[in-house]
Amino acid sequence: MGELKLTSAVTFMVSIQDDLREVEALMRSQADERYPDLKAAIDLLLNAGGKRIRPTLTILAGKMLKAQREPLLNLAAAIEMLHTATLVHDDLIDGSLLRRGMPTLNSRWSPGATVLTGDYLFARAANLASQTDSVPVMKLFSHTLSIIVGGELTQLFSTRCKVDRNNYYQRIFAKTASLFEMSAKSAALLCLAPDAVAEALRAYGYAVGMAFQIVDDILDYTGEQATLGKPIGSDLRQGIVTLPAIYFAEMHPEHDLTHYLVDGLCIDDQDEIERLIDSIRSSEAIERSHQEAIQFVETAIRNLNQFEPCPERLALEELAHHVVDRRF
Amino acid sequence: MGELKLTSAVTFMVSIQDDLREVEALMRSQADERYPDLKAAIDLLLNAGGKRIRPTLTILAGKMLKAQREPLLNLAAAIEMLHTATLVHDDLIDGSLLRRGMPTLNSRWSPGATVLTGDYLFARAANLASQTDSVPVMKLFSHTLSIIVGGELTQLFSTRCKVDRNNYYQRIFAKTASLFEMSAKSAALLCLAPDAVAEALRAYGYAVGMAFQIVDDILDYTGEQATLGKPIGSDLRQGIVTLPAIYFAEMHPEHDLTHYLVDGLCIDDQDEIERLIDSIRSSEAIERSHQEAIQFVETAIRNLNQFEPCPERLALEELAHHVVDRRF
Numbered sequence: 023m024g025e026l027k028l029t030s031a032v033t034f035m036v037s038i039q040d041d042l043r044e045v046e047a048l049m050r051s052q053a054d055e056r057y058p059d060l061k062a063a064i065d066l067l068l069n070a071g072g073k074r075i076r077p078t079l080t081i082l083a084g085k086m087l088k089a090q091r092e093p094l095l096n097l098a099a100a101i102e103m104l105h106t107a108t109l110v111h112d113d114l115i116d117g118s119l120l121r122r123g124m125p126t127l128n129s130r131w132s133p134g135a136t137v138l139t140g141d142y143l144f145a146r147a148a149n150l151a152s153q154t155d156s157v158p159v160m161k162l163f164s165h166t167l168s169i170i171v172g173g174e175l176t177q178l179f180s181t182r183c184k185v186d187r188n189n190y191y192q193r194i195f196a197k198t199a200s201l202f203e204m205s206a207k208s209a210a211l212l213c214l215a216p217d218a219v220a221e222a223l224r225a226y227g228y229a230v231g232m233a234f235q236i237v238d239d240i241l242d243y244t245g246e247q248a249t250l251g252k253p254i255g256s257d258l259r260q261g262i263v264t265l266p267a268i269y270f271a272e273m274h275p276e277h278d279l280t281h282y283l284v285d286g287l288c289i290d291d292q293d294e295i296e297r298l299i300d301s302i303r304s305s306e307a308i309e310r311s312h313q314e315a316i317q318f319v320e321t322a323i324r325n326l327n328q329f330e331p332c333p334e335r336l337a338l339e340e341l342a343h344h345v346v347d348r349r350f
Numbered sequence: 351m352g353e354l355k356l357t358s359a360v361t362f363m364v365s366i367q368d369d370l371r372e373v374e375a376l377m378r379s380q381a382d383e384r385y386p387d388l389k390a391a392i393d394l395l396l397n398a399g400g401k402r403i404r405p406t407l408t409i410l411a412g413k414m415l416k417a418q419r420e421p422l423l424n425l426a427a428a429i430e431m432l433h434t435a436t437l438v439h440d441d442l443i444d445g446s447l448l449r450r451g452m453p454t455l456n457s458r459w460s461p462g463a464t465v466l467t468g469d470y471l472f473a474r475a476a477n478l479a480s481q482t483d484s485v486p487v488m489k490l491f492s493h494t495l496s497i498i499v500g501g502e503l504t505q506l507f508s509t510r511c512k513v514d515r516n517n518y519y520q521r522i523f524a525k526t527a528s529l530f531e532m533s534a535k536s537a538a539l540l541c542l543a544p545d546a547v548a549e550a551l552r553a554y555g556y557a558v559g560m561a562f563q564i565v566d567d568i569l570d571y572t573g574e575q576a577t578l579g580k581p582i583g584s585d586l587r588q589g590i591v592t593l594p595a596i597y598f599a600e601m602h603p604e605h606d607l608t609h610y611l612v613d614g615l616c617i618d619d620q621d622e623i624e625r626l627i628d629s630i631r632s633s634e635a636i637e638r639s640h641q642e643a644i645q646f647v648e649t650a651i652r653n654l655n656q657f658e659p660c661p662e663r664l665a666l667e668e669l670a671h672h673v674v675d676r677r678f
Contacts, residue, residue: 054496056500056504111465111466114462115462115465133461134442134443134506135506137439137465138443138502138506140469141472141495141499142500144472145495145499146492148488148492149489149492149493152489152491156485157485157488161480163480164473164474164476165477167472167473168382168470168473168477171469171473172382172470175388175466175470176384179463
C-alpha cells in the first residue's frame, strides 16, 4: 500500500516536469527581444538552474485544488521570477561571485546593469502575477516582496547577529519561508478556495520553508566546499549566527569561543574562527538543528491532513520530506 | 467667460491639495514602523518634495470620470511611489549626489541599502496598486515598470547616443511619457471607462509626458545652475544627446563641433564642450525644441475634446500648459 502510494507520487513528480518546462518557457518569454543584453542575462540566470522547488510547490497545490492550468503556470513562473530577482540584488549586495556554482551576474556586469536587471525581473514577475487575473494573488505578491526586502534591510542595518532564536526565526521567515508560504497559499487564492484551505496551505508552505532554510544553514557547516561553492561556515565568517551556532552556544556555554556568539563579536583571529566552526560542525547542535527541521516538516505534513488523499497531496508530503533529506 | 473658466480651474487645483495631502499620507504609511531606518529614508525622499505632477494628473482624470475616491488616491500614491523608486535606483546608477537640491539617498547610504530601499519602494508601490482591486490597473502598472526599466537598460548598454530623433523619442517615452501615460490612462481603467476614453486619456498623458521631458531637456541648457542643482549642459557632458542638440546638429551641419554629435564621439576637451553647450544654448534649436513641446501640449489638449467641459478637464488643460511654461 505504502509502496503503491510512493510509486504514484514519483509518477506524479514526473508528470510535473512538463508543467515545469512550461514555467521555464514562460519565464524566458519575459525577456523582451528588443533588449538582447537583457535576454542574454535572463538566459544566463535561468540556465544556472536551481531546484525550482517553489514553482513545484505551487503547481502541486494548484493541481490538488483543480486550478485552471494557464493561470497556475503564470503564478508558478511569477514566483520563481520573483525569487530570481531577489537573488540578483542579493548577490550584488553581498558581492557574491558564484551562485549554484555559476558566475553571478554582478561578477560579469556593472553594478548599474545588475540593479536594472533585477528591477526588470521584478517588473516581469509582477507582469506574470497580473496574468493570473487574481487580485488576492497580486496583493499577496506585493506583500511577500515587502517582507523579503524588509528582512534584508533589517539584516543590513542590524549590528552583528547575536544568539537570539526569535530573531533567527524572523530572519529565515523573511528570507525564505515567506515565499514558500506564498507559493502554496497563492494556489488556494487563485482557486478562490475557502479560507481554511488557504490557511492550511499557508501553514504547510511556511513550515516547509522554515525546514528548507534550517537545512541550508546546517549544510553551510556540514556540506562539502565543492558542492556548496563556498567555504564551510561561510555564514559565521560573515558574522551571521544561524541555528547550529545558536544551539551550540546554548549547549556549550563553557566553550572558550562561545562568548563570540553570545556577545555578537567579530572574530578576527583566523585560527579561532576555524576552531569555532569545527566545534559547531562536530557538535550535537547539528543533529538538534536537524531534528528541528524534521519537526517543521511534520507540522507541514499535518497541515495536509484536511485534504483527501490524492497523488498531489502525496507529492507535497514527499516534497516536504525531501527538503530535510537533501544533502546539497 | 475665459476668466471665469480660469478661476474655476485655479479653485479646482486648490481643492486638489487635500487629495494630494492624502496621497502623501498614503505614501508615508507604506513605511513599516519595524524598520526605523527605512522609515527615515522614505521620509527623506518624500520631504524632498517634487512637483507631484503625476498623482495630480491621475486625480484630475479620475475625478473627471467620477472615480471612487479611495481607490483613486491609492492609485495616485502607487504611481508617485513607483516614480520615487525608479529615481532611487537611477541616482545610484548615475552616482548623482543631489536631486531636487537635496542629498540623494546614495550620497548618504551604502549601495546595498540604496538598492534595497528602491526595492522596498517598488514593493510598496505594487502594494498600493493592488489596493485599487483593479486587475487592468495592476497589469498596466507592471507593463509600465517594464518599459521604464527596459529603457534605462537600453541606455546603459547603448554606445554614446548619436543624433537620432526616433531614438530620442523612444528614450523619453520610456523615461517619462510612459508613466504620464499610465497616470492618466489608469484612472480610466479604474472606472471601467470605455476603451475610447482610456485611449484619449492615454494619448493626453503621453503627449504631456513628452512635452514635460522636452522642457526638462531644454532647461538643462537654459536653466540656472543654482535652480537645476547641476551644471548647465549636464546631459551633453554625460554624452546624452537631447532634442536641443539634435536640432542644433540638423540646423548647423557646418559648425566645427557638430561632428561630435553626429558621430556620437566623446568630447574630452573641456573648452570644446563648453563652446558646444554655449552654441546650442544660444541657437534657435532651443526655440524649435520649445515649439515641439508646445505641439505636444496642443495634441494633449485636443485629446480632451471628447470630454464635457468641467473644472477637471479645464485643470487638465491648465496642467498641460503649465508643463511648457515652467522655468524649473
